[in-house]
Amino acid sequence: MSNENRPKSSHWADINAEKIIREKGKKEHYTCASGITPSGTVHIGNFREIISVDLVVRALRDKGENVRFIYSWDDYDVFRKVPKNMPKQELLETFLRKPITLVPDVLGTEESYARANEKNLEELLPVVGVKPEYIYQASKYRNSEYAEGIKKALENRDVIRRQLNESRTTDLPDDWYPVSVFCAKCDRDTTKVTGWDGHYGVEYECESCGNKETVDLKTTAAVKLPWRIDWPMRWAYEDVDFEPAGKDHHSEGGSFDTARKTSLEVYGQEAPVTFQYDFISIKGRGGKISSSTGEVVSLIDVLEVYTPEVTRYMFAGTRPNTEFSISFDLDVLKIYEDYDKCERTYFEKPESPKALKKWEKQARIYELSQVDGIPEVMPYQIQIRLLSTLLQIFSGDVDRVIEYLGDVKPQQVDKLKAKAQCAWNWVKNFAPEDFKFSLREDTDDKIEVGEVEGKALKLLSDKIEAYMDSCDEKEFSTHLYDVARELEIETSDFFPVVYKALISKEKGPRLISFLYIIGKEKLVSLLGKY
Numbered sequence: 001m002s003n004e005n006r007p008k009s010s011h012w013a014d015i016n017a018e019k020i021i022r023e024k025g026k027k028e029h030y031t032c033a034s035g036i037t038p039s040g041t042v043h044i045g046n047f048r049e050i051i052s053v054d055l056v057v058r059a060l061r062d063k064g065e066n067v068r069f070i071y072s073w074d075d076y077d078v079f080r081k082v083p084k085n086m087p088k089q090e091l092l093e094t095f096l097r098k099p100i101t102l103v104p105d106v107l108g109t110e111e112s113y114a115r116a117n118e119k120n121l122e123e124l125l126p127v128v129g130v131k132p133e134y135i136y137q138a139s140k141y142r143n144s145e146y147a148e149g150i151k152k153a154l155e156n157r158d159v160i161r162r163q164l165n166e167s168r169t170t171d172l173p174d175d176w177y178p179v180s181v182f183c184a185k186c187d188r189d190t191t192k193v194t195g196w197d198g199h200y201g202v203e204y205e206c207e208s209c210g211n212k213e214t215v216d217l218k219t220t221a222a223v224k225l226p227w228r229i230d231w232p233m234r235w236a237y238e239d240v241d242f243e244p245a246g247k248d249h250h251s252e253g254g255s256f257d258t259a260r261k262t263s264l265e266v267y268g269q270e271a272p273v274t275f276q277y278d279f280i281s282i283k284g285r286g287g288k289i290s291s292s293t294g295e296v297v298s299l300i301d302v303l304e305v306y307t308p309e310v311t312r313y314m315f316a317g318t319r320p321n322t323e324f325s326i327s328f329d330l331d332v333l334k335i336y337e338d339y340d341k342c343e344r345t346y347f348e349k350p351e352s353p354k355a356l357k358k359w360e361k362q363a364r365i366y367e368l369s370q371v372d373g374i375p376e377v378m379p380y381q382i383q384i385r386l387l388s389t390l391l392q393i394f395s396g397d398v399d400r401v402i403e404y405l406g407d408v409k410p411q412q413v414d415k416l417k418a419k420a421q422c423a424w425n426w427v428k429n430f431a432p433e434d435f436k437f438s439l440r441e442d443t444d445d446k447i448e449v450g451e452v453e454g455k456a457l458k459l460l461s462d463k464i465e466a467y468m469d470s471c472d473e474k475e476f477s478t479h480l481y482d483v484a485r486e487l488e489i490e491t492s493d494f495f496p497v498v499y500k501a502l503i504s505k506e507k508g509p510r511l512i513s514f515l516y517i518i519g520k521e522k523l524v525s526l527l528g529k530y
């Protein structure tokens, strides 16, 4: 879409992109960062951070800037707690206090538990158009790449202690060092640093195995920085310009607060531009557990019901500091309708400046929701409710739905199929019972009906055969009501019988449209036998 006559965007991602450029100055490239400890499944709340960064990265790139989007796996963090949902609890317990990169993958065949969690997300993110550069902290630390950063922390031991003490209730002891050590013999962090030679030599003792030695920061894999110091060290190392964080880090005296001070006083650099993102809650799963983890809801569970575009849309369309729910109940229909409306708006660009301003807001959300660029033609517009009805009539066969619709352009097929797959998953797994139905088979026995009802069904079948082809829905409704009138039954008694003969339930989608969707042939075979 050309930028001619386009009003200035007020989207939060664009506002943040401008802020980064303003505060960090004009740069060759900007570095935007995100990261997490892979100590469990990366849940959808964690995904909010990643997608928030991705949206800002896109906003910067749309301004013509070069951007490096890094994602740090903090896989040199210590394994503190065995997750309850994991098998082989006893085996895992033997790895407590060791780096998570050494913990075995008890659920699969990856080289470690951390790697399994990393891989799950890395394979999924491109589906929603997110493609960061991954940085593995375990490998960085074990290759001593952070030796200078660690030395700097040791040189500024007193400064850092003062900074941390400002947000602590009890002061750090005088013999505290701003490093932690994984014992080179037993791999546990049950160590105490006992000295530093003023250069690269760090001396420690291990409480678990009694090991005592001096290691060289330039060659050792043992030494790392605690989180509150590791974070600002990496901001400096990667020259990070932007990194958002959750509420837990952004509270007063939280890790962002102390990291900001350490970044400035120790590493000589202003903290990155940031914002706080809020929690995500989950609604309407009705006790259904997550398909992938059994516990937390992650991106893969959301993608079961929402297309990648609609998934992005939920985040792009909500300010990061606003809490919202991802729904699996009837609200799914509403989210899709909102997205479809946003899509139609995008493709119907108005002329007048006033209308254009309103359009811009939706248009920008639409652009940021796309995975691989703007589609050449507007995707096929079909209400998710109707799509769900069609899928149920055709037992989930998307090709038959497309054939039935008749006007789907070749360029629209892939996206429609993706949407249909999500709609079908939703119908099967999450839709309320009264939303679900399946059409009776021609070979099924007749339902039990009274004499008059049976006559009514037969008469309806006759009228369908006679008039359906030549009437539209509105015209045919006269014939439908005629059946009830001719046999002197109330429509409130008649309609439930029709539904029962079609779908074995007393209620269903609006009857006239429903009959037209099912079609003459099938109706005659189901109703004509009474």
Ligand SMILES: [Zn+2]
Binding pocket: 183, 184, 185, 186, 187, 188, 206, 207, 208, 209, 210, 211
């Ligand atoms: Zn040890």
